[in-house]
Amino acid sequence: MVNKMSIKDVIIIDLPKILDERGNLSFIEEENHIPFKIERIYWIYDVPGGQVRGGHAFKEQQELIVALSGSFDVLVDDGKVQKTFSLNRSYYGLFVPAGFWREMQNFSTNSLAMVLSSTHYDADDYIHSYREFLTYNKNYDK
Ligand code: TYD
Numbered sequence: 001m002v003n004k005m006s007i008k009d010v011i012i013i014d015l016p017k018i019l020d021e022r023g024n025l026s027f028i029e030e031e032n033h034i035p036f037k038i039e040r041i042y043w044i045y046d047v048p049g050g051q052v053r054g055g056h057a058f059k060e061q062q063e064l065i066v067a068l069s070g071s072f073d074v075l076v077d078d079g080k081v082q083k084t085f086s087l088n089r090s091y092y093g094l095f096v097p098a099g100f101w102r103e104m105q106n107f108s109t110n111s112l113a114m115v116l117s118s119t120h121y122d123a124d125d126y127i128h129s130y131r132e133f134l135t136y137n138k139n140y141d142k
Contacts, residue, residue, distance in 0.1 A: 004140050005097045007081045013064065017091040026091045028064070028116065034095060036062045036118035043068070043114045047107040055103045057127040057136070062118040064093040065104070070111025077101040079137035087113075099140065101133050 015033055018025040030038045044053055065074055071088035078100055085094050093116075096102055104113060119125060127133045 004137070005078070005099060007076065007078045007083050007100075009097050010076045010078075010083065010085070010100060011095050012085060012087075013093040013095050015066075015091045015093055024091075028066075028093065034064050034093065034116065038116050038118070039120050040117040041114065042117070042121075043112060044104070045112050047072075047111065047113075049107075049109070051105075051107065053104045053107075053113075055101075057101045057133045058098055058119075058125050059127065059136070060098050060119055060122075060125050062098050063096050064116040065096065066090065066093045066114045066116075068112040068114045070108040072107040072111050072113060073105050075103045075105065079134055099137070101127075101130060 013033060015026045015028055028034060030036065047053065065087065067087035068090050071086065074085045074087060074094055074096075076083050076085065076094075076096060087094060107113075127136055
C-alpha cells in the first residue's frame, strides 16, 4: 500500500521575515523552506467578491500558496477530512502536497494569491470533479 499523505501533511510554513523600519522582507528558497523544486509560479488577483477559485485536485503538483496581499481561505480535503486555512500574512505559506482537493475562497478586496508549483502547467494533472477525486483516492489506497 502506498503511504498516502493525510490532512496532517498540509501545513502552514512560517517563512523567514526580516523586520526593518524601512519595511519588512520575506523570502523562499526551494528545497530549503519548501520541499520541492519550483517549476512554475502563478498568481490570482482581481477576484470579485464571493468568487471561488481552484476547485480541483492535482495528481502530481505540490504547491505553496501565499497571500502576498490581503487574505483568503484555502479549503483542503484529503477525501475524508476537510480543513480550512486562513492566509492573511505574506510570511505564511500553505504547503499542499499532491493528491488533495483544494478550493480558495473568501478573497478580500485587492488580495493577491501567489502559488509556487512543483510542475509546469499540465491540464492532465487536474482532477476536476470531486466524485472523481474520491475514486482516485480509493484506488490510490489499494
Ligand atoms: P485553473 O487552474 O483551472 O484555475 P481555477 O481552478 O482557479 O479556475 O486555471 C484557469 C485557466 O488558466 C485554465 O484555462 C488553465 C489556465 N492556466 C494556465 O494556462 N497556466 C497555469 O499555470 C494555470 C495555473 C492556469
